[in-house]
Amino acid sequence: MKKVSMKKTWDKPRENTMPAAVRVPAAVVIGGVLVAPATVLAPMAGVTDTVFRRFIRNASIFTGHGRGDAGATPQIDARHLVEAPISNQQSGCGLIMTEFTSADGLSRMRESKRKRYLAYDEDEHPISAQLFGSDPLTLADAARIVEDEGFDMVDLNLGCPAKRVVSCNGGSGLLRDLPHIATIFERVRAAVRIPFTVKFRMGWSDQHIVCVELARLAQESGLNAVALHARTREQGYSGQARWEFIAAVKDAIRIPVIGNGDVRSPEDACTMIAETGCDAVMIGRAAPANPWIFRQIAQYTAFGTYNQPTSMDRYHMIRDYFVMLMEEDQNAATGGRMKQFASWFTHGLPGGAVLRKNIYEAKSSTEVLTAVDAFFAAQPTSETENEAEQLLAAGV
Ligand SMILES: Cc1cc2nc3c(=O)[nH]c(=O)nc-3n(C[C@H](O)[C@H](O)[C@H](O)COP(=O)(O)O)c2cc1C
Structure with missing residues (x-):
């Protein structure tokens, strides 16, 4: 499978006017x-993949304290620091997908x-498996496998x-053939009892928008x-996602609508909910x-407020992720996975380019970890971080 490049950056940052009253819903129920x-x-x-999914679930854990209490005073203290020990744990990521x-x-x-290919960990539930293809019977078979x-x-x-997927009529290629999609929906629906969902784009092109009908x-x-x-x-990843089409889809149907794009x-998440009325927000890049x-x-x-990660948080995050990768695959460093992720995780860090270079030149997982340690050891610790660390050390 050809990999989609992560260089699908946003053309223009979206400007937000966040209406304070609208928040991301506490829950949505999808087919039970x-x-x-x-x-x-x-x-x-x-x-x-499974390592990244678990990593995100872990990085998303937060304390439920004050959750849902509209009158809660916005407050951030050491207990809510990104890396702080927390109680009443819940992951902030409600659903993950393969x-x-x-x-x-x-x-x-x-x-x-x-079994190896579809492997996931128990703590990944709830998890959805995404399939692509164009043959209704094959898709129905694959859906049964996923259910099993x-x-x-x-x-x-x-x-x-992706051209390779579209040329076999898979992925967005199918958007040009709604009757065929109807047959796929029918066959897959009849094949499984688990909830069945679809993720789509607005249409093939501006001249062929089908999202509401679909x-x-x-x-x-x-x-x-x-x-x-x-x-x-046709838009690929260019321009801005046009959330008004999410609103149009939401207006047209009763089943939950998940908004995605930018x-x-x-x-942004709250603005999407406010502007479109969608039931859940999906986040990719x-x-x-x-x-x-x-x-x-x-x-x-x-x-009503949230923490920005400190460089210590970043350090722990990169290290934790690399250790998870190494546990999963001893060749991760040479296999390129650590290198690929290092470039995303260190984006925007002062001096991050030097770290990326050292990681790229590393010849083993241990050398990668040494480069990461050396980089963060040389980072100045800000006053706020010192303060936070003191608070944590004091058990506050
Ligand atoms: C590297 C990469 C791989 C992707 N692979 C898939 C995929 O396997 N299935 C899918 O439905 N969408 C895929 N997408 C699209 C994303 O799921 C998402 O729809 C898109 O990135 C827009 O959301 P975002 O602005 O939050 O990134 C991929 C996107 C990227 C950048």
């Missing part, structure tokens, strides 16, 4: 599965390989713009939720750059 809070880690090929998986490949794989593997939901990808079709076919990445296939901060985004949204919802 509770997603709490109503936030979703977007499927990202080459990114959202990278897209070929239905064709899955139905042809030997069982042992399939214990996934909580199955999702159909109608958004992937959302209605999904509802009529018994799907349990829809997720819209508010761009056309959410990079808690303010912001997560590798800021793995705390789900936690920040949860904090923002509870307290």
Whole structure:
């Protein structure tokens, strides 16, 4: 599978005027599965493997203290620091999704390989498996496999713009053929009992916008939720996501609508909810750059404010992630995974370029960790961090 480059940066930052009263909902129920809070880690090929998914869930854990109390005084103290020990734990990421998986490949794989391929950890629940393909029967077979593997939901990808996928009529290629989509919906729906959802783009091009029609079709076919990445296939990742189309889809159907596209901060998440009325927010590219985004949204919802990670937080985050990778795959350093993630995680850090260079030149996992240690040891510790560390040391 060709990897989608992460260099799909935002053309223009969105400007927010955050209406204070609107927050990300505490929960959404998708076909009987509770997603709490109503936030979703977007499927990202080459990114959202089991290690990354668990990592995001962990980075998202926050204390539920004050949650849902509209009158709660916004307050940030050491107990709410990004890396602070916390109680009453809950992950701020309500649902995670696998990278897209070929239905064709899955139905042809030997069982042992399939099990490895679809592996996930118990603490990843609720988790949705995303499939792509174009043949209704093969997709139905693959959905059954996913259900048997214990996934909580199955999702159909109608958004992937990659030429290789589109040329086989998969991903966004199918957006040009609604009757065919109807057959897929029908076959997959009949094949599984778990919630069935679809993630799509607005249409193939501005001349061929189908999202409202497609959302209605999904509802009529018994799907349990829809997720819209508010761009056309032709748009790729350019321009801004057009959230007004998420609002149009929300107006047209009763099943939950998950909004997606260009959410990079808690303010963005709340603005999307306010402007579109969508039931949940899905976040993709912001997560590798800021793995705390789900936690920040949860904090923002509870307290009206949220923490920015300190460089110590970043240090622990990078180290924890690398250790998780090494536990999973001894060759992770040379395999490039650590290098790939180092470049996202250190984006925007002063002197980050030097660290990235050292990581790229490292020849083993241990050398990568040494480079990370050396970099952060040389970072000046700010007064605020000192203060926070003192508070934590004092057990406040
Ligand atoms: C590297 C990368 C891989 C992606 N892979 C998938 C995928 O497997 N399935 C899918 O439905 N969307 C995929 N997407 C699209 C995202 O799920 C999401 O719709 C898109 O990035 C817009 O959301 P964002 O602005 O929050 O990033 C991918 C995006 C990126 C950047």
